[in-house]
Amino acid sequence: MKSFTHPEHVQHYINGQFMESASGKRFDNLNPFTNQVINTVAEGDKEEIDRAVKAAREAFDRGPWRTMSVNERLSYLYKIADLIDQASDEIAYLESLDTGLPIKQTQKQAARAAENFRFYAEMVKARLHGDAYQKDGDFINYTIHKPVGVAGLITPWNAPFMLETWKVAPALATGNTCILKPAEWSPLTAHKLAQIVDEAGLPPGVCNVVHGFGETAGASLVAHPDVQLISFTGETVTGSEIMKNGADTLKRYSMELGGKSPIIVFEDADFERALDACIFGIFSFNGERCTANSRLFVQSSLKEKFVNALLERLPHIVVGDPMDPNTEVGPLIHPVHRQRVLEYLTIARSEGAEVVGGHVPEACREGNFVPPTVLLNVTNDMRVAQEEIFGPVLAVMSFDTEEEAIRLANDVKYGLASYVWTNDLKRAHRVAQSIEAGMTWINSHNVRDLRIPFGGAKYSGIGREGGYYAFEFYTETQVIHVAIGDTPIPKFGKAKA
Ligand SMILES: NC(=O)C1=CN([C@@H]2O[C@H](COP(=O)(O)OP(=O)(O)OC[C@H]3O[C@@H](n4cnc5c(N)ncnc54)[C@H](O)[C@@H]3O)[C@@H](O)[C@H]2O)C=CC1
Numbered sequence: 001m002k003s004f005t006h007p008e009h010v011q012h013y014i015n016g017q018f019m020e021s022a023s024g025k026r027f028d029n030l031n032p033f034t035n036q037v038i039n040t041v042a043e044g045d046k047e048e049i050d051r052a053v054k055a056a057r058e059a060f061d062r063g064p065w066r067t068m069s070v071n072e073r074l075s076y077l078y079k080i081a082d083l084i085d086q087a088s089d090e091i092a093y094l095e096s097l098d099t100g101l102p103i104k105q106t107q108k109q110a111a112r113a114a115e116n117f118r119f120y121a122e123m124v125k126a127r128l129h130g131d132a133y134q135k136d137g138d139f140i141n142y143t144i145h146k147p148v149g150v151a152g153l154i155t156p157w158n159a160p161f162m163l164e165t166w167k168v169a170p171a172l173a174t175g176n177t178c179i180l181k182p183a184e185w186s187p188l189t190a191h192k193l194a195q196i197v198d199e200a201g202l203p204p205g206v207c208n209v210v211h212g213f214g215e216t217a218g219a220s221l222v223a224h225p226d227v228q229l230i231s232f233t234g235e236t237v238t239g240s241e242i243m244k245n246g247a248d249t250l251k252r253y254s255m256e257l258g259g260k261s262p263i264i265v266f267e268d269a270d271f272e273r274a275l276d277a278c279i280f281g282i283f284s285f286n287g288e289r290c291t292a293n294s295r296l297f298v299q300s301s302l303k304e305k306f307v308n309a310l311l312e313r314l315p316h317i318v319v320g321d322p323m324d325p326n327t328e329v330g331p332l333i334h335p336v337h338r339q340r341v342l343e344y345l346t347i348a349r350s351e352g353a354e355v356v357g358g359h360v361p362e363a364c365r366e367g368n369f370v371p372p373t374v375l376l377n378v379t380n381d382m383r384v385a386q387e388e389i390f391g392p393v394l395a396v397m398s399f400d401t402e403e404e405a406i407r408l409a410n411d412v413k414y415g416l417a418s419y420v421w422t423n424d425l426k427r428a429h430r431v432a433q434s435i436e437a438g439m440t441w442i443n444s445h446n447v448r449d450l451r452i453p454f455g456g457a458k459y460s461g462i463g464r465e466g467g468y469y470a471f472e473f474y475t476e477t478q479v480i481h482v483a484i485g486d487t488p489i490p491k492f493g494k495a496k497a
């Protein structure tokens with residue numbers, strides 16, 4: 001593999017300039033594979049957020065972004081997509097270095113990031129249009145979609161570049177200006193995105209990146225009166241905190257939150273494909289995946305065969321250096337997160353579950369590794385079956401009937417994704433439609449079509465991003481009423497005149 005370097009220090013990108021924090025404060029960024037410091041990062045606070053919002057507001061109110069033609073605006077998105085493609089190997093390298101995600105997976109995410117920009121440019125051309133309603137010969141009402149203003153985009157560390165671009169692209173495509181506040185544990189590719197935006201020549205202030213912690217930089221962005229909308233991806237508790245903090249300034253929210261998604265495998269399922277999907281669905285992204293199928297419900301008659309096959313695969317899952325193209329599972333993002341995941345294994349034992357772990361090579365001892373793990377003897381009321389672990393840990397349960405599978409799958413506060421495996425067509429649809437989730441895949445792993453609405457039910461989120469569904473959030477709909485006839489107007493005050 002070609003070798004790349006990383007920046008020794010990461011700065012904010014505000015109003016078209018790379019800059020330090022006014023306080024001069026910095027924080028260290030760790031390599032999850034070695035726990036050595038990779039570099040330092042400027043620690044933004046209210047002051048940097050204020051600067052960035054001022055720049056974004058001016059760019060929105062007075063800059064060329066608002067007045068340029070849609071085609072000209074979208075040409076910047078195509079340019080960004082091309083620059084991402086040109087730097088895709090470097091982006092994958094930086095992402096794996098920063099997050100511990102295996103390089104094979106970050107290469108795919110870099111490609112997806114470029115696609116996010118092209119997709120939204122195309123989507124705006126195809127689907128950002130209003131409606132018209134004609135009432136007899138009296139009047140016409142028509143709607144237009146306008147950018148809302150300054151968008152605050154707050155993102156997590158689990159698939160940072162892909163998720164950041166998944167927000168920046170629709171925000172810009174629809175004509176907003178934005179401030180991205182990336183997760184503090186994964187600043188490298190957000191910095192690369194700022195460099196790409198700069199190279200693409202976007203007008204100053206249109207896209208800003210402020211690094212820093214959630215409680216300070218993130219909270220200041222949420223509370224700022226000139227930020228009209230917040231698109232947030234992260235933990236459910238953080239989402240709820242953000243909604244409280246943004247209440248005084250009446251923010252518009254898109255919330256992509258946590259999950260505890262079921263995979264239901266019926267006895268008539270295509271065995272090998274269901275097994276592959278189950279393993280991929282929980283162990284890809286190192287298990288740090290909001291849509292991970294972290295609860296397996298397998299029909300009792302198939303349980304022994306399915307679980308045996310699962311356990312047989314477990315020690316062969318390649319755990320290792322994220323830069324090695326053969327690695328399937330790398331280290332978790334941070335020692336604090338690793339500790340949190342390990343605590344769940346302790347909880348699992350104390351609740352009576354059996355913990356079966358895969359293999360972590362000796363060469364990985366400095367990293368934040370948790371082996372791919374399967375929890376047996378689990379019941380759905382246990383904490384490990386109810387709470388999001390966000391690591392490579394699969395809770396296995398069984399069911400006898402379709403009704404029981406549906407009840408167990410829904411008996412959880414989350415409702416993000418779900419997966420159903422059966423060759424009975426009618427049952428597949430019945431079960432899929434009965435599950436309380438934003439997204440259900442039948443006889444499939446998590447394959448993405450960017451046109452579909454992406455988001456969760458229950459505690460997994462509010463609203464949908466993806467496709468033209470994102471326009472609902474990123475644009476303001478205005479109705480324009482035009483009288484084309486002479487509909488009588490009530491003549492107040494004319495009776496006695
Ligand atoms: N539904 C979805 O599409 C996805 C959901 N997630 C969820 O994200 C979580 C993992 O990511 P984390 O980075 O640990 O989430 P997190 O909630 O800790 O942090 C996410 C972002 O919010 C910021 N933040 C934290 N506190 C804040 C506050 N008070 N005000 C404003 N910003 C604040 C952080 O700095 C970070 O940028 C998991 O729960 C996972 O399920 C992750 C990916 C996709």
Ligand SMILES: O=C(O)/C=C/C=C(\O)C(=O)O
Nearest residue numbers: 158159289290291448454
């Ligand atoms: O594909 C998307 O748009 C988002 C995917 C997010 C995940 O799968 C994740 O973070 O787990």
